[in-house]
Amino acid sequence: xxxxxxxxxxxxxxxxxxxxxxxxxxxxxxxxxxxxxxxxxxxxxxxxxxxxxxxxxxxxxxxxxxxxxxxxxxxxxxxxxxxxxxxxxxxxxxxxxxxxxxxxxxxxxxxxxxxxxxxxxxxxxxxxxxxxxxxxxxxxxxxxxxxxxxxxxxxxxxxxxxxx
Amino acid sequence: xxxxxxxxxxxxxxxxxxxxxxxxxxxxxxxxxxxxxxxxxxxxxxxxxxxxxxxxxxxxxxxxxxxxxxxxxxxxxxxxxxxxxxxxxxxxxxxxxxxxxxxxxxxxxxxxxxxxxxxxxxxxxxxxxxxxxxxxxxxxxxxxxxxxxxxxxxxxxxxxxxxxxxxxxxxxxxxxxxxxxxxxxxxxxxxxxxxxxxxxxxxxxxxxxxxxxxxxxxxxxxxxxxxxxxxxxxxxxxxxxxxxxxxxxxxxxxxxxxxxxxxxxxxxxxxxxxxxxxxxxxxxxxxxxxxxxxxxxxxxxxxxxxxxxxxxxxxxxxxxxxxxxxxxxxxxxxxxxxxxxxxxxxxxxxxxxxxxxxxxxxxxxxxxxxxxxxxxxxxxxxxxxxxxxxxxxxxxxxxxxxxxxxxxxxxxxxxxxxxxxxxxxxxxxxxxxxxxxxxxxxxxxxxxxxxxx
Numbered sequence: 001x002x003x004x005x006x007x008x009x010x011x012x013x014x015x016x017x018x019x020x021x022x023x024x025x026x027x028x029x030x031x032x033x034x035x036x037x038x039x040x041x042x043x044x045x046x047x048x049x050x051x052x053x054x055x056x057x058x059x060x061x062x063x064x065x066x067x068x069x070x071x072x073x074x075x076x077x078x079x080x081x082x083x084x085x086x087x088x089x090x091x092x093x094x095x096x097x098x099x100x101x102x103x104x105x106x107x108x109x110x111x112x113x114x115x116x117x118x119x120x121x122x123x124x125x126x127x128x129x130x131x132x133x134x135x136x137x138x139x140x141x142x143x144x145x146x147x148x149x150x151x152x153x154x155x156x157x158x159x160x161x162x163x164x
Numbered sequence: 165x166x167x168x169x170x171x172x173x174x175x176x177x178x179x180x181x182x183x184x185x186x187x188x189x190x191x192x193x194x195x196x197x198x199x200x201x202x203x204x205x206x207x208x209x210x211x212x213x214x215x216x217x218x219x220x221x222x223x224x225x226x227x228x229x230x231x232x233x234x235x236x237x238x239x240x241x242x243x244x245x246x247x248x249x250x251x252x253x254x255x256x257x258x259x260x261x262x263x264x265x266x267x268x269x270x271x272x273x274x275x276x277x278x279x280x281x282x283x284x285x286x287x288x289x290x291x292x293x294x295x296x297x298x299x300x301x302x303x304x305x306x307x308x309x310x311x312x313x314x315x316x317x318x319x320x321x322x323x324x325x326x327x328x329x330x331x332x333x334x335x336x337x338x339x340x341x342x343x344x345x346x347x348x349x350x351x352x353x354x355x356x357x358x359x360x361x362x363x364x365x366x367x368x369x370x371x372x373x374x375x376x377x378x379x380x381x382x383x384x385x386x387x388x389x390x391x392x393x394x395x396x397x398x399x400x401x402x403x404x405x406x407x408x409x410x411x412x413x414x415x416x417x418x419x420x421x422x423x424x425x426x427x428x429x430x431x432x433x434x435x436x437x438x439x440x441x442x443x444x445x446x447x448x449x450x451x452x453x454x455x456x457x458x459x460x461x462x463x464x465x466x467x468x469x470x471x472x473x474x475x476x477x478x479x480x481x482x483x484x485x486x487x488x489x490x491x492x493x494x495x496x497x498x499x500x501x502x503x504x505x506x507x508x509x510x511x512x513x514x515x516x517x518x519x520x521x522x523x524x525x526x527x528x529x530x531x532x533x534x535x536x537x538x539x540x541x542x543x544x545x546x547x548x549x550x551x552x553x554x555x556x557x558x559x560x561x562x563x564x565x566x567x568x569x570x571x572x573x574x575x576x577x578x579x580x581x582x583x584x585x586x587x588x589x590x591x592x593x594x595x596x597x598x599x600x601x602x603x604x605x606x607x608x609x610x611x612x613x614x615x616x617x
Binding site: 103108 | 215225234
């Protein structure tokens, strides 16, 4: 008789439900030539489980994979060749920074920030997204720091957007 | 007519008061009130409700949450439902409720119980604080007023109902059984109320002098105040002296010791019971406080018995002490030399090769305890060098340093810097190296010295 949470993410029923939710997103992503198979969807759910475990988190409900697909499927830097791998990486990055930003930012805000940085200053580089932009965001949120290397920062791009 | 009292299937004694919800389920399963499927359903409902609460906790902004937080919310849910289940007259009925009612409904009922307990706790707390016994003991005020206020401020029954958030350093004579959330606070406050009520029957001054008899610096000690007062009050009753004064002389204590040590266990307990009865009447103690005194008598009798058997009855029956009558010597740590000169002296001391040279410079230029302390902290003297400096000091000077560094009370160890800690340790070792008579001279002198910064 357990009321421990550890088994929650590993429940096969929950994993299958999550995979079905992901597959529903094919309707949107297919407009951009991106589609996932059932096997790929299950692999993404597996990645989510591992990412949650690694970051000491638990998720109820549909999760964020659907949101990541919806937001990123129109990125010019994602094609059918790198679609699945990018999603795996984005899931990892997302949960890592959910912790790093000590839950001060909502899922939607974090995903939007990731997308803007990925398509913008990072030019499709997940390394830059994770190692620089999100790191800067986390630092700013945690310590209220102003970044010293503001060159190429997403904030500058925001200003530019506002200007024009 | 035969007794038609109903027999419950769940044995109440097998339930865990702290984890009531889980233990009801477990016992209900063991006696066959729940099937595997029903257990699974409760588990599933519990997690579903947790998901709902988590979403509310995250304000719908995040679908994931840290495991520790989720586990805490789950514990809170189970604690809250447990509180509701405790309101049923039997565990069987509680198990029935778990089967028939929605978990969320039980949770809401549990929340109502929490609200009620918070209300009662606040009421008890305000009664205690409005009539708080006056004592210079820092933990008494800090725990009863500040900590409990802190608890009410920090307590979040909606998500973390099982948390206490405070340390509740001050212990009551009767240990608190409940260990979680508002249940703990409610019980803790109740015991504090009785203890405070009892102490209020005596003049603060008398209690102060009684506790000085325990330890001069009792103000900074984490001791229960009620216990020694209770024991001394019983002692006064036993020798038919004025209980309000709490005054027992050395001969009174010896007499008590003789009288009690000659008793069998039953006689001993009977004597204490009668003394308590008389105490309650004499002081016109309220029935609830009297009941608490009765419960605590067991512990108190053990304390008395132990003290008598170890031949130290005065450790139980304290003898009043009046520190204000003790001569006091003021010792100044002020009067520092000019900064420039101090820097030069320090440089010289640091530059010296031998211990003797260092010692000579210190003797020549250092004329106040404040400078001596500074140089010992700043010059990074080795243990041998420090000890050679201590050897040059008089008993009074050593005692002043011992007093300043709380050698005998060890109160502020955690606040010390590493250099202060070194000085403290060296001083401690040096005093320990002295002959026993010298050691007691330093100790006695330290007792009557008052350090002025």
